[in-house]
Amino acid sequence: MLRLKLPTDPRWANVAEKNLEEILTDHAFCEQKAASTAISLIVTYPEYSDLVTEMSALAREEMSHFEMVHKHILKRGFVIGRDRKDEYVARVTKFFAQTGDRKLRLVHRLLIAALIEARSCERFKVLSENIEDQELASFYAKLMVSEANHYTLFLKFARQYGKREDVDKMWDNLLTFEAEVMKDFGNKELIHG
Amino acid sequence: MLRLKLPTDPRWANVAEKNLEEILTDHAFCEQKAASTAISLIVTYPEYSDLVTEMSALAREEMSHFEMVHKHILKRGFVIGRDRKDEYVARVTKFFAQTGDRKLRLVHRLLIAALIEARSCERFKVLSENIEDQELASFYAKLMVSEANHYTLFLKFARQYGKREDVDKMWDNLLTFEAEVMKDFGNKELIHG
Numbered sequence: 001m002l003r004l005k006l007p008t009d010p011r012w013a014n015v016a017e018k019n020l021e022e023i024l025t026d027h028a029f030c031e032q033k034a035a036s037t038a039i040s041l042i043v044t045y046p047e048y049s050d051l052v053t054e055m056s057a058l059a060r061e062e063m064s065h066f067e068m069v070h071k072h073i074l075k076r077g078f079v080i081g082r083d084r085k086d087e088y089v090a091r092v093t094k095f096f097a098q099t100g101d102r103k104l105r106l107v108h109r110l111l112i113a114a115l116i117e118a119r120s121c122e123r124f125k126v127l128s129e130n131i132e133d134q135e136l137a138s139f140y141a142k143l144m145v146s147e148a149n150h151y152t153l154f155l156k157f158a159r160q161y162g163k164r165e166d167v168d169k170m171w172d173n174l175l176t177f178e179a180e181v182m183k184d185f186g187n188k189e190l191i192h193g
Numbered sequence: 194m195l196r197l198k199l200p201t202d203p204r205w206a207n208v209a210e211k212n213l214e215e216i217l218t219d220h221a222f223c224e225q226k227a228a229s230t231a232i233s234l235i236v237t238y239p240e241y242s243d244l245v246t247e248m249s250a251l252a253r254e255e256m257s258h259f260e261m262v263h264k265h266i267l268k269r270g271f272v273i274g275r276d277r278k279d280e281y282v283a284r285v286t287k288f289f290a291q292t293g294d295r296k297l298r299l300v301h302r303l304l305i306a307a308l309i310e311a312r313s314c315e316r317f318k319v320l321s322e323n324i325e326d327q328e329l330a331s332f333y334a335k336l337m338v339s340e341a342n343h344y345t346l347f348l349k350f351a352r353q354y355g356k357r358e359d360v361d362k363m364w365d366n367l368l369t370f371e372a373e374v375m376k377d378f379g380n381k382e383l384i385h386g
Contacts, residue, residue: 039228056260060253063249
């Protein structure tokens with residue numbers, strides 16, 4: 001799915017479902033961090049007007065997803081827990097070498113964001129197809145579509161601000177790297193765990 | 194208005210209108226910072242479910258205001274500039290002494306947020322009544338209402354998480370302090386300038 005090079009083992013969904021409070025808390029904060037990333041891109045690159053326009057709409061959408069997840073948490077009698085570091089995000093973020101080239105840094109950030117959305121989308125699909133809680137299964141089926149749109153949005157901007165050919169090569173290399181990283185994951189009740 | 198102890202001299206609106214690109218950029222980032230503050234409260238105090246619910250809705254609303262301001266910027270042929278430090282916010286934030294009491298820190302943050310919303314509301318009123326650009330005047334008249342609602346929302350939460358009597362005293366002291374601070378402002382093309 002979405003050109004990711006290592007699919008998630010569906011058994012991960014069963015690990016996740018065993019601790020709904022944990023996976024929902026982690027998911028809520030994924031949405032919050034996605035909103036914060038969109039805001040950070042606005043603050044760092046305000047001169048790219050079309051990026052700013054799309055990122056402000058995206059930040060709103062991510063916060064509305066946060067609200068939906070929070071409602072699912074409360075409805076089940078849980079309380080959202082504390083946010084924790086996302087090890088997967090920490091690992092994939094290190095792929096691109098630091099650079100003094102401001103525009104290249106933007107392309108790197110857009111590709112990393114595209115990747116995280118793509119993997120989240122895949123994880124939501126696995127959840128939607130494998131968990132027993134039917135209400136949550138249909139919730140994840142819907143969210144999956146949004147994440148796929150976000151993934152293409154970030155990739156579109158990366159190709160717009162970088163050289164198409166270079167960006168496609170970076171993206172392919174990033175996907176290869178991510179597939180390696182993912183071998184260490186798939187066993188925890190976290191969206192990227 | 195709103196119990197603020199030093200009203201803004203309406204001549205500030207004329208200073209502001211002379212540099213619309215500047216005031217609109219500053220305003221856009223005020224909305225972004227308000228969204229980021231709401232998100233930060235969620236991340237820091239996730240266990241207060243009703244706060245989390247309201248703050249996620251608020252973050253969305255502030256980002257939708259950001260989008261509106263951004264549209265006004267683009268429509269006038271401007272490009273949003275870089276964000277800069279808000280001296281007023283830096284000054285008023287220093288009012289409360291640091292404390293190890295987690296819940297009291299929350300009350301302090303809520304009161305500071307209420308104050309900033311109250312002053313923003315007052316500034317929007319001054320703009321709406323004094324600028325010549327009729328489209329912006331009516332935009333500010335509408336936003337004024339939202340900011341007044343946010344101010345009461347933050348104050349409500351402060352009274353909920355603190356002792357009502359103590360909170361009212363802190364609020365009154367904060368307003369007195371802010372009136373002193375404001376004597377140094379009112380002459381720049383910034384929302385809190």
